[in-house]
Amino acid sequence: MRDDDPAVGDLSESAVLARILSRVGAAPEAIVGPGDDAAVLRDAGPVVATTDTLVHGPDFRLAWSSGFDLGWKAAAVNLADIAAMGARPTALLVALTMPDDTRIGFVEALAEGLRAACDSLAPGCAVAGGDLTVSPTLTVAVTALGSLDGRPAVRRSEARAGDTVALAGDAGVAARGLAVLFDRFRDAAGTPVAVDRSLLDAAEQTALDRQLRPEPPLAAGVAAARAGATAMMDVSDGLALDAGRLAAASGVGLDLDTEMIGGDPRWSISGGEDHALLATFPPGDRLPSAFRPIGRVRAADGVPVRVDGRPHRGRGGWDPYRDWDAQRG
Amino acid sequence: MRDDDPAVGDLSESAVLARILSRVGAAPEAIVGPGDDAAVLRDAGPVVATTDTLVHGPDFRLAWSSGFDLGWKAAAVNLADIAAMGARPTALLVALTMPDDTRIGFVEALAEGLRAACDSLAPGCAVAGGDLTVSPTLTVAVTALGSLDGRPAVRRSEARAGDTVALAGDAGVAARGLAVLFDRFRDAAGTPVAVDRSLLDAAEQTALDRQLRPEPPLAAGVAAARAGATAMMDVSDGLALDAGRLAAASGVGLDLDTEMIGGDPRWSISGGEDHALLATFPPGDRLPSAFRPIGRVRAADGVPVRVDGRPHRGRGGWDPYRDWDAQRG
Numbered sequence: 001m002r003d004d005d006p007a008v009g010d011l012s013e014s015a016v017l018a019r020i021l022s023r024v025g026a027a028p029e030a031i032v033g034p035g036d037d038a039a040v041l042r043d044a045g046p047v048v049a050t051t052d053t054l055v056h057g058p059d060f061r062l063a064w065s066s067g068f069d070l071g072w073k074a075a076a077v078n079l080a081d082i083a084a085m086g087a088r089p090t091a092l093l094v095a096l097t098m099p100d101d102t103r104i105g106f107v108e109a110l111a112e113g114l115r116a117a118c119d120s121l122a123p124g125c126a127v128a129g130g131d132l133t134v135s136p137t138l139t140v141a142v143t144a145l146g147s148l149d150g151r152p153a154v155r156r157s158e159a160r161a162g163d164t165v166a167l168a169g170d171a172g173v174a175a176r177g178l179a180v181l182f183d184r185f186r187d188a189a190g191t192p193v194a195v196d197r198s199l200l201d202a203a204e205q206t207a208l209d210r211q212l213r214p215e216p217p218l219a220a221g222v223a224a225a226r227a228g229a230t231a232m233m234d235v236s237d238g239l240a241l242d243a244g245r246l247a248a249a250s251g252v253g254l255d256l257d258t259e260m261i262g263g264d265p266r267w268s269i270s271g272g273e274d275h276a277l278l279a280t281f282p283p284g285d286r287l288p289s290a291f292r293p294i295g296r297v298r299a300a301d302g303v304p305v306r307v308d309g310r311p312h313r314g315r316g317g318w319d320p321y322r323d324w325d326a327q328r329g
Numbered sequence: 330m331r332d333d334d335p336a337v338g339d340l341s342e343s344a345v346l347a348r349i350l351s352r353v354g355a356a357p358e359a360i361v362g363p364g365d366d367a368a369v370l371r372d373a374g375p376v377v378a379t380t381d382t383l384v385h386g387p388d389f390r391l392a393w394s395s396g397f398d399l400g401w402k403a404a405a406v407n408l409a410d411i412a413a414m415g416a417r418p419t420a421l422l423v424a425l426t427m428p429d430d431t432r433i434g435f436v437e438a439l440a441e442g443l444r445a446a447c448d449s450l451a452p453g454c455a456v457a458g459g460d461l462t463v464s465p466t467l468t469v470a471v472t473a474l475g476s477l478d479g480r481p482a483v484r485r486s487e488a489r490a491g492d493t494v495a496l497a498g499d500a501g502v503a504a505r506g507l508a509v510l511f512d513r514f515r516d517a518a519g520t521p522v523a524v525d526r527s528l529l530d531a532a533e534q535t536a537l538d539r540q541l542r543p544e545p546p547l548a549a550g551v552a553a554a555r556a557g558a559t560a561m562m563d564v565s566d567g568l569a570l571d572a573g574r575l576a577a578a579s580g581v582g583l584d585l586d587t588e589m590i591g592g593d594p595r596w597s598i599s600g601g602e603d604h605a606l607l608a609t610f611p612p613g614d615r616l617p618s619a620f621r622p623i624g625r626v627r628a629a630d631g632v633p634v635r636v637d638g639r640p641h642r643g644r645g646g647w648d649p650y651r652d653w654d655a656q657r658g
Contacts, residue, residue, distance in 0.1 A: 031375060032482055035578070037413035037562055038379035038475070040482045046360060047376045049457070050367035051422040051472055055464040084366035093380040095470045128378070135384040137466035141424045143380055146367070153361055153369045233366055249364070 008107060009100025013132055019104055020130075023111035025119075027126035029090040029147075039129035041091055044147035050081040053141040062138070063192035064181050067106040069212040070140060071113025076214045077236065078144035079122050080275035083218040084234040086154035086225025087146035091128035092118065094142050097135035110140070113213075121218045151225050154279070159231035159250035163280040165295035166287050168220035170210060171239050171261050175271025177211025180204050216275035220290035224279045227288045232279040237272040240305050240312045246278060247304040255306045256295040269307055337436060338429025342461055348433055349459075352440035354448075356455035358419040358476075368458035370420055373476035379410040382470040391467070392521035393510050396435040398541040399469060400442025406565065407473035408451045409545040409604035413563040415483035415554025416475035418547065420457035421447065423471050426464035439469070442542075450547045480554050483608070488560035488579035492609040494624035495616050497549035499539060500568050500590050504600025506540025509533050545604035549619035553608045556617045561608040566601040569634050569641045575607060576633040584635045585624040598636055 008016050017034075027033050032040035041047075054060055054074050065073070075092060082089045094114060098107070111127075118125045125144075185195050197205055216234065224232055231250055235242045239261065243254045258265040280297055281287060305312040337345050346363075356362050361369035370376075383389055383403050394402070404421060411418045423443060427436070440456075447454045454473075514524050526534055545563065553561055560579055564571045568590065572583045587594040609626050610616060634641040 032414075032484060036482075036484050036486075037410040038377045038416070038473075040414065040477070041376045041378065043375045046372045047370045047474065048367045049370065049378075049420070049422055049472070049474060051424045051458065051470070052460050053424045053426055053462045053468075053470060055426050055462050057465060058463045081366040085361070085369065087367070091378070093378055093472055095380045095382045097382055097384050097466075097468055097470075129380065131381050131470075133382045133384050133468075134387045135466055135468065136386060137426075137464055137468075139382075139426055139462075139464065139466075139468060139470075141380070141382060141426075141460075141468075141470035143378070143422055143472040144367075145376065145378060148369070153365075155361060155365050157365075 005103045005105040007101045008098055008104055011104060016104065016107060016132060019108050020111040023108055024115050024127035027091050027128040028124055030128040034129050039091065039093065041128065041145060044090065045150050046148050048082050048085045048087040048146040048148060048153065049143065050078055051141060051143040052078050052081065053139055056138040061192045063194060064185065065212055067109030068113035071110035072117040072213045074140040074142045075114045075117035076121060076216055077275060078142040079117070079125065079218055080216040080234040082144045082146035083216065083221025084232050084277055085146065086151060086221055086229065086232060087148050088222055089122040089125040089144055089146045089218065091125060091145045092142055094127055094130035094140065096130065097133045097137065097139045099136060099138060100134055102138065121216065154225050154229050154232040156231050156233040156246045157249040159246060159252050159280040159297050161252055161297055161299040162283045163230055163297040164283060164287065164293050165254055165256065165297060166279050166281060166291040167261065167276055167294045168290040169217045169276030170274040171276055172263050172267025172271030172274065173207050174210040174214055174273035176267050177207035177209070178273065180208050181211065210274060214273060214275050217277060217290050220277050220288060223288035223290060224277065227281065228285060229279040229281055232277060235272065235274060235276045235278050238270040239278065240269045240307060242278060244304040251300055253298045253300050253304055254295060255298055258308055260292065260294045334432045334434040336430045337427055337433055340433060345433065345436060345461060348437050349440040352437055353444050353456035356420050356457040357453055359457040362457050363459070368420065368422065370457065370474060373419065374479050375477050377411050377414045377416040377475040377477060377482065378472065379407055380470060380472040381407050381410065382468055385467040390521045393514065393524060394541055396438030397442035400439035401446040401542045403469040403471045404443045404446035405450060405543045405545055406604060407471040408446070408454065408547055409563040411473045411475035412545065412547040412550025413561050413606055414475065415480060415550055415558065415561060416477050417551055418451040418454035418473055418475045420454060420474045421471055423456055423459035423469065425459065426462045426466065426468045428465060428467060429463055431467065450545065483554050483558050483561040485560050485562040485575045486578040488575060488581050488609040488626045490581055490626055490628045491612045492559055492626040493612060493616070493622050494583055494585065494626060495608050495610060495620035496590065496605055496623045497619040498546045498605030499603040500605055501592050501596025501600030501603070502536050503539040503543055503602035505596050506536035506538070507602070509537050510540065539603060543602060543604050546606060546619050549606050549617060552617035552619060553606065556610065557614060558608040558610055561606060564601065564603060564605045564607050567599045568607065569598045569636060571607060573633040580629055582627045582629050582633055582635070583624055584627055587637055589621065589623045
């Protein structure tokens with residue numbers, strides 16, 4: 001027992017909550033914040049809402065992610081889904097399920113990571129409510145809410161043949177960071193061990209940072225909506241795979257160009273978790289500054305996605321967590 | 330392996346999702362429903378939002394709860410928090426974390442339970458989005474959203490001395506049902522066993538039903554708001570305990586009368602999970618039909634809650650799950 005960092009099971013729920021609330025900051029969009037039955041958010045037109053859960057084992061390992069990293073990532077991946085609708089994130093609800101022996105210092109760092117991600121990626125958005133539950137498995141379920149401020153939502157289903165395909169953000173960097181973790185920071189038995197950054201070169205360190213604390217270009221979502229994007233989605237599972245989903249939803253085909261995408265094509269086409277924004281714009285329109293053109297929308301012809309002229313086949317990503325013993329590390 | 334009921338780990342995520350979506354029905358308040366990055370809800374003024382997670386072990390046992398029960402309860406407990414703000418539930422987001430060997434039939438029943446609870450307790454509300462993740466521990470994290478339709482939220486902090494304290498719904502019935510489960514449906518080693526309803530009398534069967542599929546009087550929440558309720562909350566942890574929270578938030582004291590509450594005081598004062606609505610109304614005002622008077626608000630005097638004239642002390646509830654091996658059943 002470490003007296004300076006008690007376990008959550010040794011504290012009352014209200015004590016744990018107080019430690020969290022003092023760290024997540026106030027939610028400017030909340031008329032009613034934490035402490036009542038539910039949060040109440042200011043009226044700002046139609047509400048955009050999404051939820052995504054990070055589970056210890058399949059989605060992260062405590063040997064590799066700090067509490068701050070986990071809070072940041074849980075916020076960032078949900079904020080990206082709001083941005084991908086062309087909306088402005090307004091508030092998060094955070095449901096934590098934690099083993100009794102989770103250290104309060106870890107929970108505090110997680111709260112700080114949630115706040116830092118909001119402040120950095122979506123200023124004005126903050127935690128407005130949540131829930132704490134005991135569980136054998138640590139999970140962070142975040143619901144993000146957003147406002148369209150009177151604009152229509154940018155769906156993934158309205159891309160048209162001739163549109164420019166554009167990308168804001170990294171492609172494949174976070175996936176390279178995941179490979180660094182799996183390749184370099186496991187012991188002989190395959191169990192994750194703590195990261196020693198001094199063993200990594202600058203590119204590897206950047207990739208690791210993006211894997212643990214992704215930095216999706218969230219403001220680009222609203223910018224794309226304002227610029228008339230016809231379709232948009234966030235790239236969570238890999239560019240080619242997600243492009244195929246956009247193509248299917250819109251009933252079109254997409255041609256992508258690896259040189260325009262940039263980076264190493266071994267990562268940029270199939271790597272997920274960067275949460276870049278993939279969007280389509282009417283042909284000839286000037287793109288918002290965060291976006292670079294990476295291809296063209298064409299009529300459907302049975303091949304959803306071509307990369308450098310060749311049909312893209314297969315899932316397009318790998319998911320080492322899923323193929324790996326979920327109980328270790 | 331049961332071919333007629335495959336495990337979720339043997340199906341693709343999209344196949345699992347399709348089975349769920351065919352069962353949860355359409356969400357009438359959703360402009361954009363499942364299938365995009367986020368749901369978009371019709372503009373209906375300030376948004377009320379809450380989240381609550383049910384975790385296998387601490388919150389439910391599969392030996393006792395069917396998939397349908399679990400879906401129903403996960404919806405009901407969240408819908409109650411929306412109603413307790415005086416709001417009309419509009420949509421649910423549902424994040425499931427499930428072991429790979431979870432049967433698809435269980436997941437389908439869970440989806441049907443979510444829909445049935447919405448249809449029965451909050452018509453017009455439905456599932457508008459969600460998330461699926463693999464986890465060693467089955468959890469159901471629901472976010473409920475609601476609309477105030479132009480009314481202010483009814484908080485728990487505005488009760489005034491002289492107000493009538495009123496209750497809509499059961500007090501202690503669900504807790505009695507939990508005791509039935511713990512007392513009658515565990516084997517000699519304490520492990521949960523399947524419920525045999527034929528062993529129960531009518532009152533026990535009702536109590537069991539309310540524990541597994543609570544029926545909070547959700548329409549009473551909007552009725553209370555319209556009638557001018559000064560404060561309101563849902564009773565999730567026990568009447569006296571939650572009354573103490575309302576008293577603390579409002580800076581007042583509450584006097585409760587067990588005869589007016591009704592039922593067996595051994596359960597009605599301390600039993601949780603009925604998700605009844607506890608509200609206060611200006612003195613002399615006619616109560617909405619779902620509410621019965623159960624006491625009076627008085628000025629704060631150092632005793633938050635008196636029951637039949639005697640100070641209520643202690644937590645006021647018991648939580649057998651928490652004191653019990655979380656790995657069994």
